[in-house]
Amino acid sequence: MWRTTTKGRAMTDRFRLTMAQLNPTVGDLAGNAAKARAAWEEGRAQGADLVALPEMFITGYQAQDLIVKPAFVNAAVREIEALAKACADGPALAIGGPCPEGAKLHNSYYVLQGGKVAAVTHKYFLPNFNVFDEVRLFSRDQLQGPVSINGVRVGMPVCEDAWYPDVVEAMEESGAEILVVPNGSPYFRNKYETRLNKMIARVVESGLPLAYLNMVGGQDDQVFDGGSFVMNPRARLAVQLPVFEEVTTTVDFVRGDEGWTAEEGTFVTHPDAWEQDYNVMVLALRDYCRKTGFGKVLLGMSGGVDSALVATIAVDALGAENVRCVMLPSEYTSEHSLEDAKACANALGCRYDFVPIGKGRDAITETLAPLFEGTQPDLAEENIQSRLRGLLLMALSNKFGEMLLTTGNKSEVAVGYATIYGDMAGGYNPIKDLYKTRVFETCRWRNANHRGWMKGPEGEVIPERIITKPPSAELRADQKDSDSLPDYPVLDAILDILVDQDGAVSDCVAAGYSREDAMRVQHLLYISEYKRFQSAPGARLTNRAFWLDRRYPIVNRWRDEG
The missing domain is CATH 3.60.110.10 (Carbon-nitrogen hydrolase)
Structure with missing residues (x-):
């Protein structure tokens, strides 16, 4: 015309x-x-x-x-x-x-x-x-x-x-x-x-x-x-x-x-932020595997909410036939965790392996006994369990060509509540930019929603007890995350101010949080930089994700005194 x-x-x-x-x-x-x-x-x-x-x-x-x-x-x-x-x-x-x-x-x-x-x-x-x-x-x-x-x-x-x-x-x-x-x-x-x-x-x-x-x-x-x-x-x-x-x-x-x-x-109407975040985590993992040549993944399945969500994301990204869940129990692993981990893996339809770490831990304890003589058990012994699990999972990864997924949420990544060379071992972390409070809500969202781009089954794939029970690393008797950290709603709110908003301790106090908690979280945030420097990449959900968005020196003596 x-x-x-x-x-x-x-x-x-x-x-x-x-x-x-x-x-x-x-x-x-x-x-x-x-x-x-x-x-x-x-x-x-x-x-x-x-x-x-x-x-x-x-x-x-x-x-x-x-x-x-x-x-x-x-x-x-x-x-x-x-x-x-x-x-x-x-x-x-x-x-x-x-x-x-x-x-x-x-x-x-x-x-x-x-x-x-x-x-x-x-x-x-x-x-x-x-x-x-x-x-x-x-x-x-x-x-x-x-x-x-x-x-x-x-x-x-x-x-x-x-x-x-x-x-x-x-x-x-x-x-x-x-x-x-x-x-x-x-x-x-x-x-x-x-x-x-x-x-x-x-x-x-x-x-x-x-x-x-x-x-x-x-x-x-x-x-x-x-x-x-x-x-x-x-x-x-x-x-x-x-x-x-x-x-x-x-x-x-x-x-x-x-x-x-x-x-x-x-003209296509876009979904809400909860669905888009979940789609990002699925697509990020799917493309990371496809573009690097990995067809299969594995992860340590603890019976906790983080590993359950990562397993679900992995199944939705790659299909249940390409996901291996491994329970690696110690004497501190509760019966609830054993039951919940298996129930979640079965609901997702993926392979579930059971590999107790007791004998390996005994061998390491015996090997170190002459050097540890005269000391009291502490964090070192706790972390041996985590590092032994990392060793076993990496052995499976090497043997079968399956990429190991790590499962630390943004709250843990921020304050270093993870064991370097232990549960931080892995090639990719789908929930790296998802605070713990959003982990819980994302699990509930996925149980209630299913979309055509998800390869996993519909329905309640993450048992309710996994979502509602108090989080625990289970590295010692009766351990709970709240023993070491503020409750997650408080921790995440302080981290949002310090990390996502680049705010100060005084901003945390003005928002109603205690100066003691804010100072403690700030300290943990800065001393954990060396861990983040060595951590696996993960899906970016915010414009203050840990990696390229936020670049801090590992050696840093400055602290905001509030």
Whole structure:
């Protein structure tokens, strides 16, 4: 459909965009290119003018320091150039990738058309907060204008470029008619609302329709949640794609008397934060295993709430046939724990092994007896049990090629209530960013809810007694977590202030908690840094997760005296 303006210039009245919300793998250049090619083929079948993929799609995101390795960058550029030739006969293809220019390296968005690279837009605002280090990795370029595709000027602000007015304003002033924003935006709880508000501001300021395209899938601790959308002028949503799913959809933009608008298309309502958090933990583990080559996992099944939740996540991610639960009891393991661990494993349908540690512990005690002579049993003897369990679980992992999952929640990870080289042993921790109080509620949520993306059975898979009984490490007689820590509602509230809000001891006191508890938790938080430095990665649920979001020195004598 064409018309002629008063200046005699031919204009199109319809622009068709295919949005590919897909899951790349870092470093899999050929595999990512194949995904891009398949999306392009789908767009060509739909008669698209442009097929768009997310930020840095060819390399996967985030590639961290891999992206500054010249051989890797050159290989990525060659893959893009080959993709341009393969996709010569059909719609333009837009794909994110690195772009070297002399001594500079840019985070860029390539437009491939007619068998070649037709245009490149460089990212201007380089995020350098939370999990991002782009100032360290990339160079900033000057503001750029839109790209002409089949007679339509498309502005392509890359991810962070649309969070501030400058880039979009420059593109609008230089003639942009439609905005396509490629993203590698990782999940944290309630982030969609933040994105939506930022994009509303850009649409209102520019008066242009905007397609926000986000990638999906897990990479180390981060999960990219998708949730792509198309917004018309006056901030009306025309399209909203699902979260955590690969999907390709085609959107028509039509020119009217007031400019371009997108026709209404797919609109999926997003689930609440509890479901999204759980989906993140499942997808993070599933993709971590798939992308690293692990097909099976195992974990120590204690009869407690943390290991029960991790087992459930593992079954939902990988299927019960790929999960092994191992009970490793000592003389301190209660009958309730023995019964509950087996009941949970049976409810999930996964393998359950019973490996008592008594004989191994006796041998270690005898070996150390000459050195421990004259001392009283204390934490050292307690931790031998945990470390022996870690040894046995790692032996099973080595023998059968199953990745060991560790099961410490964020409360324990924060205050070091875990044994390094013991229950901290493992390759991945699905609940690393989930406070203990949320662990309990997540168990209740999973018992009451089942979704098609879960591979485990529906119904009560975590016995109620596991959720309601007092938590205990069971490393000594009658032990409870509350012997060593404030009750979890208090502990988690103080940690939320100190960690998630970066608050002070005085803030804890102002919130109604005792100075003694706040000082104690702060002390435990700082002295446990060396443990976290050596801990397994885990699914990121907040923007103050332990790893890239929060980086503290191991050696640190400073304390807030309140």
